[in-house]
Amino acid sequence: MPESPPPCPLADSELGAMLSIRRFEYAVLDLLGRGLIRGTTHTCLGQEHIPVAVESLLRRDDEVFSNHRGHGHYLARYDDPAGLLAELAGREGAVCAGTGGSQHIRRAGFMSTGIQGQLVPVAVGAAFDMRRTGTASLSVVYVGDGTWGEGVVYEALNLAALWRVPMVVVVEHNGIAQSTPTPAQMAGTIADRCAAFGIRQVKVTGIDVGGIRSTLAPLVAEVRQDGSPLVVEFETVRLGPHSKGDDTRTSAELDAIAGRDWYPHYRAAFPEQVDRLDAAATAGIRAVVEDVLARPLIGAGRG
Numbered sequence: 001m002p003e004s005p006p007p008c009p010l011a012d013s014e015l016g017a018m019l020s021i022r023r024f025e026y027a028v029l030d031l032l033g034r035g036l037i038r039g040t041t042h043t044c045l046g047q048e049h050i051p052v053a054v055e056s057l058l059r060r061d062d063e064v065f066s067n068h069r070g071h072g073h074y075l076a077r078y079d080d081p082a083g084l085l086a087e088l089a090g091r092e093g094a095v096c097a098g099t100g101g102s103q104h105i106r107r108a109g110f111m112s113t114g115i116q117g118q119l120v121p122v123a124v125g126a127a128f129d130m131r132r133t134g135t136a137s138l139s140v141v142y143v144g145d146g147t148w149g150e151g152v153v154y155e156a157l158n159l160a161a162l163w164r165v166p167m168v169v170v171v172e173h174n175g176i177a178q179s180t181p182t183p184a185q186m187a188g189t190i191a192d193r194c195a196a197f198g199i200r201q202v203k204v205t206g207i208d209v210g211g212i213r214s215t216l217a218p219l220v221a222e223v224r225q226d227g228s229p230l231v232v233e234f235e236t237v238r239l240g241p242h243s244k245g246d247d248t249r250t251s252a253e254l255d256a257i258a259g260r261d262w263y264p265h266y267r268a269a270f271p272e273q274v275d276r277l278d279a280a281a282t283a284g285i286r287a288v289v290e291d292v293l294a295r296p297l298i299g300a301g302r303g
Helices: 010-035 050-054 071-078 083-090 119-131 145-149 151-163 190-197 207-225 251-258 262-269 269-292
Strands: 062-066 139-144 167-173 200-204 230-235
Touching: 010 071, 010 083, 010 207, 010 262, 010 269, 050 071, 050 167, 050 207, 062 071, 062 119, 083 269, 119 139, 119 151, 119 167, 139 145, 139 262, 145 167, 145 207, 167 207, 190 230, 190 262, 200 207, 207 230, 207 262, 262 269
Parallel strands: 062 139, 139 167, 167 230, 200 230
Antiparallel strands: none
16 A cells, blocks of 8 residues: 555544445445446446545535546435435435436436436536526536537536636546546646636645645635636546446556555545444445335336
């Protein structure tokens, strides 16, 4: 494991949320492998701390726009693993009645889609309405480094800057776009691209949720106050495959990535807390899986 400053203590609720998201994602991959969930999925393994840190700065009247790798975004906001798993499995109690699957979730204050960059202009429109009505709410949109190859992102950023809308763009920069390393698919830097529009940008390189919150809190408050957009670029890792079994990275590359994962750093710093909360998260997600798989399939027995 590379040398890294130890994380600061974290409340059980937030560390537990990170661990619960991780156990949920592992359960989803297991269920896919066993044929108990159909279709595909994109897990956020290695990135769980990001939505937990961001969510701590949000209000219930804020709007969150997610993407194909959005389970963690949803769970950090709603703590609803049963509703989300039921959606993936097509079981009763699904958050979108089984019509959205893994990538297309809609709930009050939350929307995700599988099309790269699609929701950035939608987030700008929502933020414009927030500025017009003076609600002091925020529009938050999650994107990856691969999304910066989409032209619609730049059209949206141009309008966000011109209209001075209260929008925060959260970039989960995990260094790989599906199977293409970022240096092979993106010229320049995200910071320089933001500068071209006169948009503020900050880069976060650590995994200390408390430190991240301290850094971002005044910046997010400023967005609420003056209504100008902000881009927060998280340097992170993607531990798992792009979707199910399509990881082309070597064992050496995966080992290096694992050393940058937040989990071993937190466990080294707080072994008792992590072991206790991880055991609870594992048992909790196991119970959710058993409950959801025992439910009827949506539409079963109809017609």
